[in-house]
Amino acid sequence: MKIGVFVCHCGTNISHTVDVEEVAKAAAKLPNVHFATTYKYMCSSPGQALIADSIKEKGLDRIVVSACSPSLHEKTFRKCLEEAGINPYLVEMANIREHCSWVHSDRAQATKKAIELVKLSVAKVSRSKPLSKSFIPIEKRVLVIGGGISGIQAALDVSFAKFPVVMVEKEPSIGGKMAKFDKTFPTLDCAACILTPKMVGVAQNKYVTMHTFSEVVEVSGHVGDFTVKIKKKARSVDLKKCTGCGACYAKCPVKVTSEFDEGLGKRKAIYVPFPQAVPNVPVIDRNACLWFTKKTCGLCKKVCAIGAIDYDQEDEIIEEKFGAIIVATGFKQFDHSVYGEYGYGKFKDVVTGMHFERMANSSGPTGGKIVRPSDGKEALDVVFIQCVGSRDEQKGVPYCSRVCCMYTAKHATLLREHNKNAQAYVFYIDVRAAGKNYEEFVKKAQDEYGAVYLRGRVSRVFEKGGKLIVRGADTLSGSQIEIKADLVVLANGLIAQDDATTIAQMLHIQYDKNRLFTEAHPKLAPVETITSGIFLTGACQSPKDIPDTVATASAASVKALGLMVHDKLEKDPLVARTNNDLCSGCKACYLACPYSAIEMVEIEDRKLKRKRMVSRVIEGVCAGCGNCTAVCRMGAIDVEGFTNRQIMRQIEAL
Amino acid sequence: MKYAYYPGCSLHSTAKEYDLSTKEVASALGIELVEIPGWACCGATPAHLTVQSLSIALPVKNLLQAKNMDAGDVVTCCAACFSRLKIANHFMETETEKRKEVEGIVGERYEGEVKARHFLEVLTKDLGLDKLKTKVAKELKGLKVACYYGCLLTRPKGVTGIDDLEDPRLLDDLMGTIGVEAVKWPYKTECCGASFSLSKTEIVLKLSGDILEMASDEGAEAIVVACPLCQSNLDLRQGMINKKLKKSFDIPIFYFTQLVALSLGIAPGKLGFDKHMVNPVKLLKKKGIIA
Known part of the structure; x- marks a missing residue:
């Protein structure tokens, strides 16, 4: 075994605090070390050439690079070894920069520590095995x-x-x-x-x-x-046969609340959720359909000229x-029924942003009119409340939902576009409009569409005299305000x-x-x-x-x-491997693996002359994290490149 | 059913009718209330605005006093007392470090083991409305009231745990049981101005005035409360409110115990109606509840 140690100055990053010559000198005396030297930048082309030439000239078979973190340049040096003709996994890095020179100031102590770190890497590489991808x-x-x-x-x-x-x-x-x-x-x-x-x-x-x-x-x-x-x-309609003619849902006698319209409109028991649906093939809601609930009706099947309705589909x-x-x-829209101050979701005229979208939509349940769901009258004074569920650790989620400031500004704009006599009031905490043309858009809602922005929270919404009274704080004027509103639109946040x-x-x-x-x-x-x-x-x-x-x-x-x-796909060989002779099949590794990379398999034990269970690593899934090694009582599972033998040798070298 | 009774200062002074009617109801329903001997201040306003350890030590002292009586849970009628007792227990249960200071003051170990209850809970939960209904001698039909819970009964969240924070139902359900119609109104948990009654009366006139107005707008003929401070602000200040707002409210403010007592057939003379500023007898007579 001929180990070469290459100590890097890293400009002055390392050599400023660590006496690199001293490190090389000490390294040369370590067991199995055949050659040790220093260079200003080991990762540079001449640095790598120095390693490659030394391998050839001095017959080195294992290398320790004493430089920076392996996460930075381990790959570089593996490639260097490969090109020099030895197995790329026979290199170890001693991190004397992040772990030493950058965090210490005492030169003598730092040099001593650097020598110890090199000692560890030399010990480890001496037990490295050639690995292949x-x-x-x-x-x-x-x-x-x-x-x-x-x-x-x-x-x-x-x-x-x-x-x-x-x-x-x-x-x-x-x-x-x-x-x-x-x-x-x-x-x-x-x-x-x-x-x-x-x-x-x-x-x-x-x-x-x-x-x-x-x-x-x-x-x-x-x-x-x-x-x-x-x-x-089971869609109950044959996707291939159906032409999307719509005769079935035209004739269907059952009307239920439309999920697509957020409960504001109705759909049939056989339905396409919206006119532009893709595929434009209906589905039967088996919980509502008379055929499935009472074995009656069957109208859709009768009117379907091409026989696309299939009640027996499974x-x-x-x-x-x-x-x-x-x-x-x-995502899912936050459910505001936990907010007592907004009426626990019980007031019909307190709606969500999604309801507003459906109302504003000309193909929606109100034909594009912004109305009060309670009586269908056009809504003139509309209060928008921001951050419902968002930025609320008590009742909602702690994060900002990012889109609500913008969609509320949009709603305020649309409100005025739909009805020039309507007035929008927006209660907000902060207006977060960080996107291309976003701030301009909010400004426009205020300046051109007359939306009144009030900085503060709403403490209570209640019904009185057919109106919704919205009481809140305007923290900019330091006053409490009450607005008589026709409609309150909550900017519900986005959740999982x-x-x-x-x-x-x-x-x-x-x-x-x-x-x-x-x-x-x-x-x-x-x-x-x-x-x-x-x-x-x-x-x-x-x-x-x-x-x-x-x-x-x-x-x-x-x-x-x-x-x-x-x-x-090239797969790094630094994965776990089970030694079947030692494995007792206890499943500890199987349970500890966060990637589900371990499966339990049955093997034929020739010595015992019977079958028994052992763990097996699915190489493609294993990330080489080492959890399995840590929990294995038998020492049967090992991560290549970090084997128990290598670690033990390092400890002995300390 | 036996409880250690903590009346607090109000029930021995400004809210005597609350004390009277509570005791009448309790005895009619077989609920034994044993007054805590030598009870002290609950630590409300003056203490809890001054120093935290005092505001906890005072109620703890009272709870410990009750512990030695072996009379079961502590029951109180005042929302402020209830709040202090509940907060003290919550503090002693959860603030494992800070409670040592309080233990030092009261000279005893205490981890919140004596439970504090409001008399409203005793009627609605411990006894139960079904049981109460069987004892009702005369339903108080025709009376429309607004149930007003005030700020302290349900809050803070996770401490009193008595009812929903924003839309409590206990009083409404209780009134329903004795035949009184509770109107739907939004001001159940608004603030009446509380102890600003003396220091900043203007605030009380505005806030209590709003409450009276809302109750009246929603069709209530009277307001039912479970707190002596709410009662005094709405009742005692009603004349001043009328003057300031140029209104002519004539809304009696009942303690829930007074109406429960009437429904149990207890004589009105025992319920302290003469202690009210806004005369409730007129309304009760008009509705044929009393003769």
Whole structure:
């Protein structure tokens, strides 16, 4: 064994505090060290050439680079070794910069510590084994979970690169929340006008397969090779036969509250959620339909000329393979019924921003009129209350929902556009309009559309004499004010979907205390998750407006496509491995693994002449975190590159 | 049913009729109230505005006094006393470090183990409305009241735990049980001005005036309260409010115990109606509740 030690000056970053020559001199005396030297910048080309030449000239077979953090340059030096003809995993880094020179001032002490650190790395590398990279084949198909604007954009971007995409949407139509909006800020273009072409684009795209009214129920496997079970709920209408003529829902006698219209309008028991639905195929609500509840009626089947109605359809589970998954499951509007001061959700004329969207929409339940739901009269004085659920640690969530300031400014604008006699009052905490043309938009709502902005909270809303009395503080004038309003619109914040944690657990991705999905790095990996091959887009990660949602959708697609263009994925060999002879099958590692990278398998024990259970690491999933090693009582599971033998040798060397 | 009774200063002075009617109701329903011997101030306004340890030590002292009586939970009728007792218990339960100072003052270990109750809870929860209904001798039909809870009974959140913070129902349900119609109104938990009654009377006139006006607008003929301070602000100050707002409110302010007592058939003469500033007898006669 011939170990070479290369001590870096890092300009003066290290040499200013650490006597690098002294370190090299001490290193040369360590066991198995054949050669030790210093250089000004070891990571530079001449620095690397120095290592490569020394390997060749002096026959070195293991290298210690005493320099900066391995997270910075370990890869550089592995490559250097590989090019010099020795196994790239036979290099160790002694971090004498972040761990030493940068944090100490006493030169003698720092030098002493640097020598100790080098000693540790020499000890470790002496027990390193040559490792080789493995390769995972990639299934060249992408799954997109969620068919809102986020999923739609992701699917279109992936399909543009000609890779097959499967989109799964739990509702009967794609389009998501955006389909419910009337206009979009800050340009006030109609939401449907910019969304429906994209929806149709998905439907007509030969690379995209849509599963609407469907849910992902099981995910297994790992990057490049996910196996996914999708439940296609019984629509009771044949997707292939139906022409979307609409005769069935025209004749259906059952009327129920429309979810799409936020309870403000009605739909039939057989229905398409909205006129521009994609696919334009109805679904039967089996809880409302007379055929399913009372075995009577059957009108829809009678009027359907092509026999597309199928009462006997059943839920179907299909299994498909994917190389990457894009999660675009979106958000849920905060439920304000916990706010007693706004009437616990009991006042009919206290509505949410989403209700306002539906009312403002010309194809909505009021035909585009802003009215009081209690009596249908046009609303003239409208109070908007910001931060409902958002920025409220007591009753809601601590974070800012980011979009409410803007959508309220939009609503105030639309109110005046719909009725020039109407007046908007906005109670706010802060106006957060940090986006391109956003501040200008809010200003315009105030200056040109006459919205009165009042800085303060509302302490009580109550009904009196057919009006809503809104009492609040105006902290800028220091007074209490009361407004007689026809309608109160609450700017409910954005929260995680009800089933967010179930989805996260199914996908083995992390979520935070607000049940929002966690990105791999808040700044540098905002659309990745800690599970390789699974990417995030849109409001399932954090509240986002449409521009940001679309941007993350494209970002997630690029990440997925980055996998798709490879035939196989190079996998770092620094993963855990079980020694079957030692493994007792106790499952401790299986339970400790945060990535679900360990499976329990049965092996034939030749000595015992019987079958027994042992753990096995799924290499493609293992992130090499070492949790399993820490919990293994038998010392049977080891992470390559950080084996127990290596660590023990380091401890002995101290 | 036996309770250690903590009347507090009001029930021995400005709110004697509350004390009288409470005792009448209790005895009619077989609820034994044993007054805590040597009870002291509950620590309301003067103490809790001055120093925290005193505002906790005073109620703790009273609770400890009750502990030694072995008469069960402490029951009080005053919303301010109730609030102080509840807050003291919450403090002693949760502030494990700071409670040592209080323990030093009272000279005893205490971790909030003596439970404090409001008499409203005793009637509606311990006894229960179903049981009460069987004891009602005469339903007080035809009377429309606004149930006013004030600020202290339900708040702060997680401390008194008696009813919903913004839309409490206990008084309304109790009134329903004895045949009184409780109107729907939004000012159940508004502030009456409380102890500003003496120092900044103007504030009380404005706030209590608003409450009277809302009750009257929503069709209430009387207001039912569970707090002596609310009663005195709405009742005692009603004349001044009328003068200031140029109104002619004539709204009697009842303690819930007075109306419960009437429904149980207790003679009106025992309920201290003569102590009210706004004469309630007129209305009760008009409704045929009393002769």
